[in-house]
Amino acid sequence: MVFKTLLRNIKMNTNGWLFISLIGVAVILLPVFSIFVSLFAEPNENWEHIKQYMLTNYILQSVGLMLFTGILTVMIGVTLAWLIAAYDFPLKRFFHWALVLPLSIPPYIAAYTYSAMLSYTGVVQTALRSTFGFTPDQKWFDIMSFPGAVFIFTLFLYPYVYMLTRSFLERQSGSYVENAILLGRKPVSIFFRIVLPISQPAIIGSLMLVIFEVISDYGVTSYFGIQTISTAIFQTWFGMYDVDTALRLSAWMMAGVLGLFLIERMLRYNRKYSASTSKSSQLVPKRLKGFSSFAALFFCGAVFACSFLIPVIQLIVWSYWTYEDVLTVAFFELTINTLFVAAIATGMIMFLAVVVANVARLQPNRFGTVLSKLMVSGYSLPGAIIAIGVLTFFIALDERMEFVYLLFGYEDAPLLLSMSLVMLIVAYVVRFMATGYNAVEAGFEKVGMVYTHASRTLGYGITRTFFKVDLFLIKGALMGGTILTFVEIIKELPMALLLRPFNFETLSTKTYQYASDERVIEAAIPSLFIITVSVISVLLFHQLGKKMEK
Template identity: 60%
Template sequence: MEVKLKKKLIRRSIRKEFNGWWAISLIGATVILLPILFVFSSLFFKPNENWFHIREYLLGTYVKETLLLVFSTGVLTAVLGVTLAWLVTAYDFPLKRFFRWGLILPLAIPPYIAAYTYRTMLSYTGIVQATLRNEFDYQMNPEWLNISSLRGAIFIFTLFLYPYVFLITRAFLEHQSASFFENARLLGRKPFSIFIKVVLPLSRPAIVGGVVLVIYEVLSDYGVTSYFGIHTITTAIFQTWFGMYDVNTAMRLAAWLMLIVVGMFIIERLLRSRQRYHLPAKSRPLAAMKLKRFSAAAAFTYCFAVFSVGFLIPFVQLIAWTALTFDEVWNDTFFTLVYQTLYVAFISTLLIMILAVIVANVCRKQSAFSYFLAKWVTTGYSIPGAIVAIGVLALFIGLDERLAPLYAMMGMEDAPLILSLSIVMLIVGYVIRFMATGYNAIEVGFEKIGTKYTEASRVLGQGVTKTFFKVDLPLVKGAIFSGFILTFVEICKELPLALLLRPFNFETLSTKTYQFAKDERIHEASVSSLIIIAISMLSIIVLQMINKKVKE
C-alpha cells in the first residue's frame, strides 16, 4: 500500500511539473536541434561522386586555410583585445573614457562591409594610392596594399572582431581585486612583467571566452572569404550548393565543419574544466594609475590608431561614397529593401523572444534536465550559419516531399516545393541561429530578480502562468527589451543565412550590399552599408546601458 502511494505521488508530481510551459519548450528545442542533427546524419549515408572529388583534391586546402585563418585571427584578436582592455582598465590617459566605449565601435561594422571598403580604398584607383600619386608624386607597388588574400582576411577579422575579446576581458579586469596588482608592484615588478605574470594568467577564462566568440564568427563568415577568394569550408559549402546544385555533398561538408566546431568547443571546455578564479570575499577594484608625458601619449596613440583603422576611417569613407550615390540608390526599390529587412527581422526576433521567455522561465528550476534544455536551445549560436542553413533547407525539402500528396489534393501538382520556397524557411533559420542571443538576455534578467517573488506568489495560490504574467514579466521587461534589440540587430546584419535561405526575389540589406560589392558597385553598396552600421550601433548603445545598470 505504501509503495502504491509513493508511485501515485510521483506521477502526480510529474504531471504537475510537466505543464504547457514544458511542452512548448521541448517543441521549440526540438525544432532548433532537428536541422543540426539532420546535417550530422549525412555522415552516415553513402556519398556521391562530387564528394570523392572534393575529398581527393580540395578538402585538404579547405581545412588548411580554415584552420590557418582561425588560428591567426584568434591569436591577433587576443593580443589586441587584451592589451587595449588592460590599458583602459589600469591606466588613466587622455580620452580614456571615450576609448572605453569607442573601441567597441568596430563591432558595428560587419566584416564583409569592412572588406570591400578597405579593398577599394587600398586598390590602385583607391584614395590611398591615388593621393600618393597625385599629391606626393609617389608610385607605390600595388601588391604592397593588396589585401585580397588570406593575409587581408586576417587583417579584416582582427580589426573588426577584437571587440569581443576587449569587452569580455575589460569587464573581467574591472571586477578583479586591486591587491593582486598592488602586491606585484610592491614586489618590484615592472608594468610589462605585471601584465605577463599576473594579468594574462588571471584573465585566461575571459580571453578564451572572447576568442571562442571570434572563432565562431570567422567560421560562420562567407562575405569576407568569398570576396577575397579564400577557400574555406564555408565557401566550399556555398560553391557546392550554388555551383554543383548538390545539397547532399554540401550537407557532408557542413557536417565536417560542425565536427570541427564541436571539437574546438570540447577542447576549450577541457582547458578550463579545472581552472577556478575566485575573488577575495572583500575585494577592492583596481584604481587607474595616471600616465604622464610619453607613456600617456603612447597609450593615447595606440588606442586612437586602433579606433581610427577599425571604425573611423571606413566609416568616413562610406559617408563620402554615400554622398556620391545617395540620389541614385535612395528610391522606392530601396525602401522595399529596408522594409523587407526590418519585417523579417521583427517577426524572427518576436518568435525568438517568446520562446526564450518560455524556456528561461522553465529553466529557473535548477535540475539536470533544465540545464540540458538551456544548452539545447542555445546550440545554434555556436554553429556556423552555413550549417544551420543547410540543415533547414534539407529539412524543409524533406517536409515538402512528405506533403506532396497533400499538395496534389489541393490542386498544386506543378508546385511541389511550397515550404522550401517560402520566407518561413528563412525565419526558422534565424530563430535557430540567434535563439542564444535572446535567451541569454532573459536568463540574466531572471537571475537578477531571483525566485522569492515567484515563490511568494505560488504560496498565495497563484498558478505558474498567472504568476508569470502578474509577477515575473513586469520584473524582466528590461531584459526582454535589451534581448529584443540585440537579437534584432544581429538578424539585420546576418549574411550567410539570408543568402542561402531567402526566397526568390527577396533581398535584405545585407544580401543587397554583398551583391553590390560582388558586382564592383562599391559606391552603391555604401548606402545600405551605413544603414546596417547605424542599426548595429544600437546594440553597442544597449550594451553600454546594460553595463551601466549592472554597475549601479
C-alpha cells in the same frame, strides 16, 4: 537512470510552458540532426573529388584564418582592455565605449570598403601617388589576400575580446594588482604574470566567439577568393547544385566545431579561476603622464580610427556620391524586407527564450540544465551549416506533406515551405537563440526566486506570476536581448543568401550583390543603414547596461 529522471521531471511538471519549451528545443535540434544523419549516407562523385583534391586546402585555409585572427585579436583586445581598465589618460571615457563600435560593422562590409580604398584607384593609393610620387611598380599591401582577410577579421572582431576582458579586469582584478604592486612588480611583469593568467576564462570565452565568427564567414572569404569550408559549401550548392555534397561538407564542419568545444573544455579542465577569498576589490585606474599617456591615447585612437572611423567616413562620402541612384523605391522595399524578417525572428526568439529560461529556472535540476544547453547550441554552428540543415529538414517536411498540398490545390508547388520565408526565419531562430536566451537567463539569475516563490505561495500560477511579477523585474534584460538579437539578424549574410525566397532581398544580400558586381560605391548606403542601426543598438545597450549596474 538519467533518462528516467528526466521523464519523471517532465511528467511532474507538464504544462503549457514545458510543452512550448520542448517545441523550441525540437526546432533548434532537428536541422542539426538532419546534418548529422548525412554522415551515414552514401557519398557521390563530387564528394570523392573534393575529398581527394580540395578538402585539405579548405581545412588548412580555415584553420589558418582562425589561428592568426585569434592570436591578433587577443593581442589587441587584451591590451586595450588592460589600458582602459588599469589606467587613466585623455579621452579614456570616450574609448571605454567607442572601442566596442567596430562590432557594428559586419566584416564583409569592412572588406568591401577597405578593398576599394586600397585599390589602385582608391583614395589611399591616389593620395600616395599625388603626394609622395608612389608608382604602380612599387610593392603595395594586397588587401585581397589571406593576410588581408586576417587584417579585416582582426580589426572588426577584437571587440569581443576587449569587452569581456575589460569587464573582468574592472571588477575582479583589483586585489591581485594591488598585492603585486606592494611586492614590487613592474607594470609589464604584472600584465604578463598576473593579468593574463587570471583573465584566462574571459580571454578563452571571447576567443571562441571570434573563432566562430571567422569559421562561419562567407562574405570576406568569398570576396577575397580564399577557399574555406564555408565558401566550399556555397560553391557546391550554387555552383554544382549538389545539396548532398554541401550537406556532407557541413557535417564535417560541424564535427570540427564540436572538436573546438572539446579543446576549449580540455584547456579549462580541473582549473579553477575563482578567488580564494571573498575580499575582492575593483581596479583603481592609475593616472598616466607624459609619453605613456600619449602612447596610450595614440594606440587607442589608431585602433578606433582604423576599425570604425575611417571606413564609416569613406562610406558616408560614397553615399553622397550615389544616393540619387540608390535611394529608390526598390531600396525602401528591401529595407522593409530586412526589418520585417528581423522583427518576426526576434519576436519568436525572445518568446521562446523567456519560456524556456523560466522553465529551466523553475526546475533547478539536470533537466533544466540540459534544456538550457540545448537551446543555445545553434549559436556555436556557422550560418552555412544551419542553412543546409534547415533546407534539408524543410525539403523532407514538404515531401511528407505533399498530399496536404494536393488537397488544397497546390499541384505545381510541392515545395511550398522550402520556397517561403519560413525557412529563413527558422534559420534565424536556430542561429541566434543564444543571444536572446543568454540575456533573459542573466536577467532571471539577477532577480532570483524570492518574488516568484512569494507569488506562488499566494496561489498564483506560473503564467500569472510571470506577467504580474517576473516580467517587470527582467524587462531590462529582455530589452537588451531584443536589441542584440535584432542587430545580429540584420547583419547576417550567409543564411540570407542561401535561404531567401526568389526575388527577395535584404540589406545584407543587396550589399553583397553590389560588391560582387564590382559596384562597391553603390553598396555604401545599404551598408551605412546596417551600421547605423547597429551603432544605435550598441549605444542603447551600453546605456541600458549602465542603468542595470546602478
